[in-house]
Amino acid sequence: MNYAYDRALGEIARELSQRVARLAPALDGAAQAAPAINLNPTRDASHGDFATPVALAAAKMWKGDPYEIAQGVAAQGSDGMPAVAHVDAVRPGYVNLTMGVPFWAEVVRDVLRMGPDYGRSTELQDAGPLVIEFVSANPTGPLVVVQGRSSALGATLSEMMRFAGCAVTAETYVNDAGAQLEALAGSVYARYATLLGRETALPDNGYPGSYIVDIARKLIERDGPRWLDAPFEERHSAIGRFARDLIVDEQREDLDRFRVHFDRWTSEAALHDSGAIALAMDELRASGHTFERDGALWLRATDFGDDKDRVLLRSDGRPTYLAADAAYHADKLRRGHRYLLNILGPDHHGYILRLKALVAAMGHPGSLEVLLAQHVTFKRAGETVSMSKRAGDLVTLREVMDQVGVDAARYFFIDRAPESHLVFDMELAIEQSAKNPVYYVQYGHARIASILRRAEGDGKSPLLERGRAGADLDRLEHKAEIALIRRIADFRRTVAAAARARAPHRLAEYAHAVATDFHGFYTDCLVLSDNDALTSARLSLCLAAKTVLASALRLIGVSAPEKM
């Protein structure tokens, strides 16, 4: 990856750095240390294109006047920085840089040259190899809406981190062992027996959903009545497996449709069967971070910041959920991953400290990070519906996809910071109108596509070709053109910073901003005009904007339509 943008900014940073160093007052005969140059794109165009607070930092170190230092830095103008048009010192002590037109032309050229790879970087190379684990559902029913949110978050974050140069493995864990699966098997059996004429009540902790009846029907289809009087153990495990497989298949179908794809699925039951848990327990014992009490094996979690010690093996010898997690996380680490990132639902935050303690006890302190996907509440007909675990109120991911479509669902789920409680407005998501931010962004993309089609149709294909080659880019100097290019130039930084901050919503915000800047450009600047050079340059800009919009949408998991 080779960005003209980087070369120019690097040159500027070096020049400014030298200027600051020259201004450093001597102390005891030696020049004092100077602060590093931090070049930030400005939020407000009236502050130029890039700004650095270096004079503020220097003033702090040297106990000087920041404005005076800023003036000193700005004094030699753009000498040694050909990309810069002018330099201003501004109170309280900023140095603002305004870039020249050729600098922006180079940005467009970068995009045209790199296409879908524009924006890739190596900024998060050090954040990997990393496993992102998310969704990790009980296979006891359809995926619900919170899992929709965490799957959208996980998938987007994975893509963003890869784009920023991090090696990512996306994984999910199937909780197909323990009490919940017992309850599932019991529930299916009850429906199965009832369907076959032997009225049977659901177990106490059973699942009332109608999908259980569907599973029971399929069981009859496959096996007939053979389980009706089979020995409990045998029928229980057979029915449990049957139901789990069906449900996991359905979950996988839903996720597929939701454009969420895992590199790896791990079965908790398989960890029990393979002896992986027993092995993990041996290793933990050997680490010295466990102890025995009341016949149970405990993890000394309080040594690692948890508020209680935690049971790994119950007094009857059965492993807890935490023990299975020990085996799973040991496996992730053994496969060569340096960092682990788990996305958990809001009801699991009590689990965070003990998971971290567990990983630390296994010899990898600090390598596990937990991201909490907060609650989703629904707003329908102006009324908010809280998602309780009560069977009746549960909204499934599938329902959401059916009602609002995959694009809107993906967008809405990541449009808010993960830790903020999300209010999902069904009507707004369904609405195909200006109010809906998804369509606003997609419309931008479709509008560009339409212009490009029009260019072909109008016999301007040669100009389009010149545009692809980036022939007349120095013609781009209109305010709206520069604003759009500035935004495009910010793509790589936005992806990397958002990935680092685990903040996919910033990418949605960014895509929206690109669309806004494009619409502004479209309103102010006629693309297909009589001026051939200008037409070709503006077609270049359209191509670049389209490329970046499509990339941002791709990372979010939203389609970029040519027409709508």
Next chain:
RNA sequence: GCGCCUAUAGCUCAACUGGAUAGAGUGUCGGGCUUCGAACCCGAAGGUUGGGGGUUCGAGUCCCUCUAGGCGCGCCA
């Protein structure tokens, strides 16, 4: 009782991790199509960033405290 998350415009949310005049969308009011898609654009109004204190050149952001809401605190998963 202890712990985590949250509190910013009427509503839903941002604010690049301590930087400049706190920004978007939506809602309200006003304006813009005989040129490439009006699913668009421009303008106006709207704020004591829950309250109080502190740290410093500078705080929505950091520390303390109070208030309100959500969630969690099992040899459940």
